[in-house]
Amino acid sequence: MLTLRACxxxxxxxxxxxxxxxxxxxxxxxxxxLVEALTTALKELTNAPFSARFSCPPPFTRIxxxxxxxxxxxxxxxxxxxxxxxxxAGGDLAEPEHFGALYLFLYTQRISMHIxxxxxxxxxxxxxxxxxxxxxxVSGRPVEDVIWLDxxxxxxxxxxxxxIRGDGPPALAMDDCQIAQYSVCELPL
Numbered sequence: 001m002l003t004l005r006a007c008x009x010x011x012x013x014x015x016x017x018x019x020x021x022x023x024x025x026x027x028x029x030x031x032x033x034l035v036e037a038l039t040t041a042l043k044e045l046t047n048a049p050f051s052a053r054f055s056c057p058p059p060f061t062r063i064x065x066x067x068x069x070x071x072x073x074x075x076x077x078x079x080x081x082x083x084x085x086x087x088x089a090g091g092d093l094a095e096p097e098h099f100g101a102l103y104l105f106l107y108t109q110r111i112s113m114h115i116x117x118x119x120x121x122x123x124x125x126x127x128x129x130x131x132x133x134x135x136x137x138v139s140g141r142p143v144e145d146v147i148w149l150d151x152x153x154x155x156x157x158x159x160x161x162x163x164i165r166g167d168g169p170p171a172l173a174m175d176d177c178q179i180a181q182y183s184v185c186e187l188p189l
Contacts, residue, residue: 064101067187076180079159086185093126094186124183127160
């Protein structure tokens with residue numbers, strides 16, 4: 001019988017293999033960065049102490065030193081409303097330190113998100129454009145080194161979304177903050 005740690009490592013390795021296959025097809029900078037992030041996350045997962053990986057209070061799930069929650073109770077919310085719900089749960093909209101950890105978490109949530117091939121979902125993350133036109137996380141830290149998938153908003157009220165694609169690796173997008181979307185919360189540790 002496989003231990004929980006072995007199952008997580010095996011699942012992570014399978015996810016990495018799928019991403020590597022997609023990256024070989026596209027050879028985009030975004031795909032290569034995703035492979036690097038997932039490889040780092042897998043190394044951290046295999047080396048982290050058991051107690052450090054599994055100590056987030058419900059409804060949050062700990063993945064490599066970060067605690068995430070896919071908000072499926074209030075699925076479609078504007079950025080401000082999603083942030084309020086996350087704060088009510090004790091966290092905030094996700095500000096991942098390692099996107100690889102977020103990708104691994106979301107991979108475990110694919111069934112509850114009803115993601116299938118060719119079916120894309122946009123998830124609210126905790127970054128938006130401030131009054132000066134600068135992208136900042138909810139903590140106030142500037143957003144750095146982002147490769148955007150697309151730009152779909154006709155407004156200056158822009159928020160970050162993570163596009164989960166049924167047929168490719170996740171990507172970041174700029175969206176109108178007032179459009180209702182799914183969201184991911186994170187509990188600071």
